[in-house]
Structure formats: structure tokens, C-alpha cells
Amino acid sequence: MTFWRGLQAATLVAVLGASGGAVWLGSAPPAQAQNLFAPRLYVNDQAITFYEVEQRAKFLQVLRSPGDPMTEALRVLTEDRLRLAEAKRLGITMGEEQIKAGMEEFASRANLSAEQLLVELQKADIAPQTFRDFVLAGLVWREVVRARFVGMVSVSEADIDKAMQTMTRPRALSVLASELVIPAPPGQEAEALALADELAASIRSEAQFAEAARKYSASPTAAAGGRLEWLPLANMPPAISGQLLTLGKGKPSQPMVVPNAVVLFMLRDVAEDKTAAPISVSVEYAKYFVADDPAAVAHVAANVDRCMDLYGLAKGQPAEALVVETKPMSQIPSDIGLQLAKLDPGEFVTSRTAAGQRMILMLCTRNVEADTPPTRDQLRDQVQNQKLDGLAQGYMAELKANALIREP
Structure with a gap:
């Protein structure tokens, strides 16, 4: 884990x-x-x-x-x-x-x-x-x-079969999913997780999920009932893609805790190309931090068409203002990975940081390469670790909710 x-x-x-x-x-x-x-x-x-x-x-x-x-x-x-x-x-x-x-x-x-x-x-x-x-x-x-x-965590042969499908044929699969992003600012994680647990237990259909997304979600997709467009499964973080493929029709995922939010997903459809070869995906992406001001974001939009353009804007600023990284999707935090999955190279999204800045998240490149399928024992460990990670996040939220945390 x-x-x-x-x-x-x-x-x-x-x-x-x-x-x-x-x-x-x-x-x-x-x-x-x-x-x-x-x-x-x-x-x-x-x-x-x-x-x-x-x-x-x-x-x-x-x-x-x-x-x-x-x-x-x-x-x-x-x-x-x-x-x-x-x-x-x-x-x-x-x-x-x-x-x-x-x-x-x-x-x-x-x-x-x-x-x-x-x-x-x-x-x-x-x-x-x-x-x-x-x-x-x-x-x-x-x-x-x-x-x-x-x-308490069991990994069935069916779980491994589904994970094997996810890992060995990612190019072959595209998913149509919906998202529900519940804000969880510092100090309110337990409340957000409790709401997510309640929704996960009560939602029984796509219509109910869409209604809940319109009511509770902080994502730009809320007005559309949380509906996302078709996304190649290989572009998504493994923690999310693995959950999606295990979902039954009309059933939401278990709550997924990400920085400052708790997220639920629902799988609406899967498209498969059985002729595709196994691949893995890595991405180069940039995080550029600017003032939380619409004018600052507009300036980036008007002057940036690709990641290289960000270096010009960041010239003379502290090194921390611009971070460019290349990582496999498996090593990218789920919240960032989900946003990158929705982008084409040169596109960006923005979000407010805890420091009161605006983060520009831009996809630079997305690369695919042939991949060696994992063994069933390796997948068993991965699936178990994914389940344990999800439980650990809820465990920490409980400990925080029950703790006495105070300033001197």
C-alpha cells in the first residue's frame, strides 16, 4: 500500500x-x-x-x-x-x-x-x-x-478479472461516466464524507445521480447532472478507472477522497475495441500559479497555446510559480489525473488553491507505449491496496472528526 x-x-x-x-x-x-x-x-x-x-x-x-x-x-x-x-x-x-x-x-x-x-x-x-x-x-x-x-478486504477472482481487463487493454476501452464533486475544505472533511456515504447508499439510478450532482456538486459539470464526455480509460488515473469498471448499472462508486473534495462516479456506458494492444500512458503537464483574479487567467488564455509559452510568462517569478512534470498516470494524484484526462494538449483548467492563488493546470503531451500485462498476483495486491487506500482515507476522516484540535 x-x-x-x-x-x-x-x-x-x-x-x-x-x-x-x-x-x-x-x-x-x-x-x-x-x-x-x-x-x-x-x-x-x-x-x-x-x-x-x-x-x-x-x-x-x-x-x-x-x-x-x-x-x-x-x-x-x-x-x-x-x-x-x-x-x-x-x-x-x-x-x-x-x-x-x-x-x-x-x-x-x-x-x-x-x-x-x-x-x-x-x-x-x-x-x-x-x-x-x-x-x-x-x-x-x-x-x-x-x-x-x-x-475485512477481500479480492475475488472477478475483481482480478476486471482489473486485468483495465490494465491489459486500456486502449480498447472508453467510458461514459458522471461525476459528483462534494467540496471538503479544511475542517469539513468529515461532513463531506458523511454526505458522500449517504448519497452512495441511497442513489439507485442515473436520474438520481444527476439530481444529486445538480444539488451538491461543485464541478462545472453539475448543471449537466455531472455528465462527462467519452474518455479513453487509459487517460484516467488507475484508482478511478479501476473503480469505474467494477460498477453495476445505476450504482455510484464508493466515495473517493481527494484534496479539498470527496468524489462519487457513476458509469453510464463502456465502448470496447477488441483489436487494440495493451498500452500504458504517461503525461507531461504544467501547473502555473497566478493571482486569483479573472484578469490573470484571461492573460494566460490570451498568451498561451502550449506549455512552452508558460515559461515566458513565468520568467522572473519564483521557481515555484511554474512546475512542469512528466509522470505515468499511475503516479499522478487522482484529482489532477481526472482533470488531465478531460484535456487535449494545450488545453487547461483552473482551480483555486489553499494559498488563495489560481492554479492553471495544462496538459502538455500525452504519450502511449506498449505495456507488459501484470500477473494475477500483482493485480491482487494492487486491487487490495486500492481498497485499503480508500478505507484509510475514511479512517483518517473519522479520527479527525473525533479529535480535539485546538489552538493554544
């Missing part, structure tokens, strides 16, 4: 190498001028200090994690406190050798040892303990989720 929460060591090292270790955190809260080791937030009876927030923000910044670094750092540290507390409640601990192995595994993604990665992090004034704490929280959370859910 993925327990690094989407963060990539290779990206971290690439950014550090390009920036010479410099980290820009934007505007820090005024209280940060006080004692760095004073409490910034309490999660139940556990304090999070200003120092920890600053350190995690630097770590997220070099990883180019989306959103405002300070805001995201506080959110992630809050979740880490809950992860560790739940592990303690269940009697789950990690030995020093396990932690070291986890640090080595993360660093190996960038072809580095943990010691080499720590050297790079220290160039950006990120303490070794910050990296260790990040790894520890991920390791214990994986064991917590397994302890609670593995015995």
Missing part, C-alpha cells in the same frame, strides 16, 4: 539540485516570530510546535507539494499526530531498523542512500528528524490500516 501520501523522493532531489537548497515559504504567520518551540496547535493532548510546522513546510516545498506550504504542513502534521496516536492505541510500534529501512526505501526512489538524501535535505535547512518523523508516521499508518482492515 502507498504510505508516502504521494510524495516523491526523485522530485525532492531534482528540486534541491535546481534550487541550490533555497526554499521559499511565502508569508509565515505573525506568531512564527515568537518562540519556534512554542505550541502552534494541540491535537488531543499532543502539541505541534512552530518549529515542526516550519520544518515540514520546507520539506513540502522542496517536494513541490500543492497548496500553501505552511497550511499544508499544519494539516499533514495534524494527521501524523493522529496516525501515531492510533498506532499507540493499537500497540503498534516501529523498531529503529524498520525506520532506517523506510528511509532507505524512500531515498532509493532517487537512486540515493538515506545518508545521501539527508545531506541534500540539510542543504535546504531541513533537519534529519523531520525526514525521520515523516517516514515513521507513514510506516505506522500502513500497519494501523492493515491491522484494522486487511481481514
